[in-house]
Amino acid sequence: MQSFRTEIENPVVEKDIIELADKIAAFNNLQIDEEKFRSLRLARGVYGQRQAGVQMIRIKLPYGKVKSNQLRRISEVSDEYSRGRLHITTRQDIQIHYVDLNRTPELWAELERDDVTLREACGNVVRNVTASETAGIDVDEPFDVSPYADALYKFFLRNPICQEMGRKFKVSFSSTDEDTGLSYLHDLGFIAKIENGVRGFKVMVAGGLGSQPRHAETLYEFLSSDKIIPVMEGVLRVFDRYGERKSRAKARMKFLLKDIGLEAFRDLIAQEQKAIEFKTVAIDVDSYVASTPVSVETPKVEIKDQAAFDLWKSTNLIPQKQAGFVAIGIKVLLGDFYTDKARLLADLVDTYAAGEVRLTLRQNIVIPFVKEELVPYFYQELEKLGFVEAGYNKAVDITACPGTDTCNLGIASSTGIAVELEKVIAAEYPQYLKNKDLIIKISGCMNACGQHNMANIGFQGMTVRTPDKLVAPALQVLLGGGNLGNGNGVFADKVVKVPSKRGPEALRRVLDDFEANANGNEFVNYYKEKGEKYFYNLLNDLQDVSNLTQDDFIDWGEEEKYVKEIGIGECAGVVIDLIATLFFESEEKIDSAKVAYNNKVYSGSIYYAYQSIVNSAKASLMAEDQKTNTHAGIIANFDTYFITSKKIELETSFSDLIYQIKNAAPTEEFAKKYIADANLFLEKVRTYRNDETSVLK
Known part of the structure; x- marks a missing residue:
């Protein structure tokens, strides 16, 4: 680990990587338990994989912007530490x-050479801040x-208020009212607006997908841009204190809003x-370093297939607000x-564009400034x-999570059926090559990483059981989202569940009926009309x-008979239940x-002290087998259990002690006192x- 100390210039990053290396060593030497170690490595992008003994590494790329040097660095790391394949997520x-696992610290150190984290x-942290892939070039923005996405990402990275929340927290930015950042399904979604010459955002709160999707509510119709960071900090503080922690199934912020209501949340x-x-927090837009297109002569080109080129141009070129440029x-x-x-x-892109690419929410790539x-x-x-496959962001462009390829939670193949459905559309429905209206998404399980339950046509990996109790891979068919x-x-509504091998036929029937009976309506309205x-x-x-x-018992993309295998999910981190660990x-x-x-x-020092106090209280309650579902509940x-009964005596109530954090300004004097209190x-x-x-002994 000595090389990290000498080769990484940022001491904060260096500390992170050395800490990960030390924790891996402690885990290997049985000095920390698996659950505690899991929570630490997850917050460092190290994620358990379906295959034993190896890890998935998630590389955080704020709002999908990747500079050419960063793409090269990621490629070098993938070749050295992985298998040379890069997977774009939603x-x-x-x-x-x-x-x-043992090589992840050095992998991270290599990425940081080009500011990749x-x-x-x-x-259970603020995940990657996403944004419209056309941000900065959109003709309508x-x-x-x-x-703004960049400033928010940097402000909350390593921020103590969001390091140990009950569940993950997702944020998006949309460039226009088209809402391509999908604000309505995020914990916080920001849609760009201007009112009276002031830049700001419509703010959506507490949306989410998963097994119980919830539409976000409007927190503000308009919030000036200098308020977005303080508002998000307030939201995170409330979620951290009042959000569920024991039951992972109810721990997302959408459940907190459902329980207490928007007005109570505002309070x-x-x-x-x-x-x-x-x-x-005024965001210094002028200091943001945007990519600059190069000036270069046009090389001589010979197009071999003009028809294919024309088709590609009609589906894969994106208008750009900068005159003389398009995005691809x-x-x-x-x-x-x-x-x-x-x-x-x-x-x-280094030589002929602006030295960057954008990764998209639909798992594609955009090259701006061409x-x-x-x-x-x-x-x-x-x-x-x-x-140069035609059909960017069209019906033939299907989104799918990795599913049973690598994910612990995958129930049925999402990638295999995605490939098959794209073949069906290309061969039998060529008109959809240019159809932007139809969106198809697939997830391998109910957690909706493929965003299937917001699609026009969605598929979710499941199983079916025959009368003689044989198990086959299946797909839940969902329709009408958008x-x-x-x-x-x-x-989308859950309509039917079919064996996976019948997925293509289900798609054919829906598309055939859409062709015959939509009467010019977009899919959402067509579905709503039919019911x-x-x-x-x-x-x-x-x-x-x-x-x-027999074929129905073999999943798409597989050769062996289907066996249902579901591991322990890691999407949400874990709850640590060891009393000694909490005191430590x-x-x-x-x-x-x-x-x-x-x-x-x-x-920051005050919030660390708060976390110490609530951790100590949680450990004490757990030792007595008392509930510790939320921070507010712990307090x-x-x-009730310790102070009123005088088992532990304080100069004041525990609530008054810990809630000083809400009633005092974050001054030097209060920080010093609160640390001493902790x-x-x-x-x-x-x-x-x-x-x-000792008494028990």
Whole structure:
């Protein structure tokens, strides 16, 4: 690990990587338990894989922007530590697979040479901040959201208020009212607006997908841009304190809003305002470094197939607000591409565009700032890479998560059926090559990483059981979802469940009926007009499992008979239940509070002290088998069980002690006092615990 100390210039990053290396060593030496270690590695982008003994690494790429040097660096890392395949996710990250756990610190160090991080790519943290892939070039945008997404990402990275939440937290930015960032299904979604000459955002809160999708509510119709960071801090503080922690199935913020309502949530945010250090945070747009297109002569080009070129131009070129430029959309099958092509792509955009690519929410690639006269040359060069398939963001461009290929939670193949459905559309429905209206998405399980339940046509991996109890892979067919724009959307209905091998026939029936009976309506309106029962009757016979053939028991893309294998999911991190570990963490939080205090980061030091106090209380309650579902619940229960009963004596109630964080401004004086309070409280509860343990012995 010595090389990290000498080769990484940023001491904060260096500390992160050395800590990961130390924790891996401790885990290998059985010095920390698996659950505790899992939570730490997840927050460092190291994710368990379906295959034993290897890890998936999620590389965090804010708002999908990747510079050419970063793409080369990621390619080098993938070749050295993985298998040379890069997977684009629906959150604009890149994932690489089959990585040895012990090599992850050096992998991370290599990425950081070009400012690429793994930090908080997984776990119960603020995940990658996503944005419209056309941010900065969109012809309809009121302004470029990239500087705002960038500032928000940087402000909350490593921020103590969002390091140990009950569940993950997702944020998006949309450039226009078209809402291509999908604000309505995020914990916080921002849609760019201008009011009276002031830049700001419509703010959506508490949306989500998964097994129980929930439409986000409007928190603000308009919020000036200098308020987005303080508002998000207030939201995170409330979620951290009141969000569920014990039951992972109910721990997303959407459930908190469902339980208490929007107005009560607003009140809780208001109660946090005194504790928030910065009431406004003006974002310096001018300091944001945007990519600059190169000036280069147009090479000579010979187009071999003019018809194919014309078709590609009609589906894969994106208008750009900068005169004389267009963007190119690259359709990437399943979001998978390889490092040899990635390097050549990096060279191409370096030499002839603006030295960057954008990763999209639909697992594709966008090249911005291509001069119009260079389009034929780009087609020629991209054709050499196999990157000129027509149909970018059209019906033939299906989104799918990795599913049973690598994910622990995958139930049935999502990638295999995606390939098959694209073949069906290309061969039998060529008119959909240009159809932007139809969106098809597939997930391998109910967690909806493929966003299937917001699609016009969605498929979810499941199983069916025959009368003689044989198990076959299956697909839940969902219909009628869609993005309506400006923070509005519709979630798809679950219509039928069919054996996976009947997925193509289900698609054919829906498309045939759409062709015959839509009467010019878009799919969302067509489905709404016909109704769920209509489609149930259309597809119902495909549910019959009494007549399955041997082929039905072999999933798409597989050769062996299907076996249902579901591991333990890691998407949401874990709940740590070891009392001694919690006390130890309380000590660590106090140490972190002191470091932040010495660096004059008083707001951060106060929050570390708060985490120490609540951890200590949680450990005490768990030792007595009391509920610890939420921070607010821990605080109330500690008063009831320990203070009212006088088992532990404080100078005030526990609520008054810990809730000083809400009632005091984050000053140097209060930070010093609160750290001392945290230290004294830890001593008291640990002494009580030791005394009780001694009596039992």
